[in-house]
Each structure stands twice: as structure tokens, then as C-alpha cells.
Amino acid sequence: MYSLDKTDTQLLQALSADPRSTFVALADTLGLSRNTVQARMKRLEDSGAFLGFDRRINPAALGYPLTAFIEVHVQQKRLAQIVIDLALIPEIVQAHGMSGQADLLVRVVCTDAADLFRIDGTILACDGVERTETSLAMGEVIPYRLTPLLDRRG
């Protein structure tokens, strides 16, 4: 496994600060040549340091202003099938398999409280799902970030 050196970290920092910035701009910022930046970026991509590109879409713009997290308790041996069933529910935007109280942590978006109630029902209706616990997200008090981790590497 490839491990990042200081220059790589600086690259990632610069990219976090401005994900749109071009190779030319990065080279300029870090005082490297464009070739070097390009080579390192390619290496980072190949090594899997990037999960990909993203133009993040606001669910609210799509008409789903509410986000909720639903803990799902299931019959564990049916887990695989349940995941397949859940994947069919469009309002589920993400799900993690968990080790802990719940078996699954599901993130859903919805139009309003009634919609959330309906989605919860749909989840409960899946064969093998035993119980759910719903929590409405009031806000993202710490928006997703990796900057502090990058900064610590100096």
C-alpha cells in the first residue's frame, strides 16, 4: 500500500481547499512543476486515495428538504436480502452495516414528516426487519470535512 508523503498531503490539502482547482493552479500553489503535480495526482488516483469526483446535488432542490437517520434491527441471517430490498427504496440515500446496537444505519431524505412515516413503514415491511428507530436530522452541525486530519500531518 502506497503511503502519502508530505507533498501528497499538501496536494490533498490544496484540493480540499478548492476541489475545482486545476493542475496548473496546484503546481503554482505548491511551487512545483505541472508535470510533477500531474504525475503525483495520477499516482494518488491509482493508489485509491480518491474515491472519485462529485458534483454534490442538494436533495432539498429535488424536493426533499428533510434528512433522517433510521436504525434498523434485523434478523441477521437475512441481512443480505434485506440490503437488496432496501436498495429498492429510492428515498434511502445511504446505508451502513453496523456492529453495535443496530444492524443497519440508514440515511433517508423525505418531503415531510408524513413522508418519513411512510418510508419507515416501507422499511418495516421488508421481510426480516424487526424494528426501526427513527431520528430526524435537525441540521449538519459539522459539515463533512477531512481538513483537520490533513492539517495534522502538516
Added chain:
Amino acid sequence: MYSLDKTDTQLLQALSADPRSTFVALADTLGLSRNTVQARMKRLEDSGAFLGFDRRINPAALGYPLTAFIEVHVQQKRLAQIVIDLALIPEIVQAHGMSGQADLLVRVVCTDAADLFRIDGTILACDGVERTETSLAMGEVIPYRLTPLLDRRG
């Protein structure tokens, strides 16, 4: 508030399929002129349909292969200060304020179980934090997606 029409939805679909695709490519795919695509994208940007750009970085590449979710119960009137304190912990990559069982749902990354234990301790040490419940994420069984929602508008 601007509401998306069919063409906008198709644009977002095409972008979800390939976030890197250029205006030229989008115009080509949808059978529109480049000017139209550019105009619509600008409108979408201005209307807040995009949350921004992202070159997603793999925390594992940074040396944090583990992800966990920690439910945090707090003295509610100290919530604001607690959020500030939590924001100082670099391993916290995201946090939501919740209405439900817990007051906060915190997402952390860590190097190993011992590291998670330490981070949990740091959270508990914050003034006003009463209790935490930690769950280790075993995997992202449904990766973040908005495609099904977009497709439904078809």
C-alpha cells in the same frame, strides 16, 4: 424557489452518471446546444441545487480505515458549546444535530479500535456530554446515491 423541470432532471442524471462530464458532452448527450446547457447549469448553480464540488478523498488512504457513528447525549442547553468543542476533534468528520433518542450523531474515522476508544473518551470529556453510544461501521452497504430519486422524476 426555483423548481426543476424535466430537462434539469436529465442534466442532473447525466451529471450523477459522470460528474466529470463537460458541458459539451452534456449537450451532446441530451441533444441540446452547448449554450442551453451552460445557461441551465448556471441557473442550477445559482438556485442552490449544487452543494459544491468534491474530489472525494479516501480516509483509508490517510491512515484511517475505520468509520464509526457515535450517538451523543448532552445537556441540551450546552449544545452550542459542545458543538464547538467537538469541532476541535479532528477525527470527527461530520456531525448532525438530531431530534430523537440522541442529540447528536457524530461520524468519526479512526486507525483502530483503541483509537476509537480514545476518541470516544475525548467526546465524553467535553463539558455537558452525558453519554455516548458507539457503533462501528462494518461497511457502506448502500453507497451515497441520489440516482433513484432522480430516476423517479424521469
Added chain:
DNA sequence: CCTGAATAGGGCACTCTGCTCACTATTTTT
């Protein structure tokens, strides 16, 4: 019937990209 919005098509200067090549340091291997 007229107006305004959306779209299309053309054009132009500029930047970025992907690629290649030659040259220089630095480090590793033999």
C-alpha cells in the same frame, strides 16, 4: 398581434489537458 423566454448556432480568445522529449538531481542497487 406583440413580447419575452428558451433555444440554437456561430464565432473568438483563452486556458487546461494529455502527451512527449530532453536534461538534471538524488537515491538505490549492483
Added chain:
DNA sequence: AAAAATAGTGAGCAGAGTGCCCTATTCAGG
């Protein structure tokens, strides 16, 4: 110590994409 791999630099070039401009056409609503 000599040879070889590795990383970086600087230059150049063709192609693609962008941002911006202007104009013509279509079409729905007043």
C-alpha cells in the same frame, strides 16, 4: 565506485473545453 532506477524540471504542441458575445428562430402567454 559505477550503473540504474526514480523524481523533478522545463519546454513544446495539438486538441478540447470554457466563458463570453451576438443573432436568429420558435413558441407560449398577455
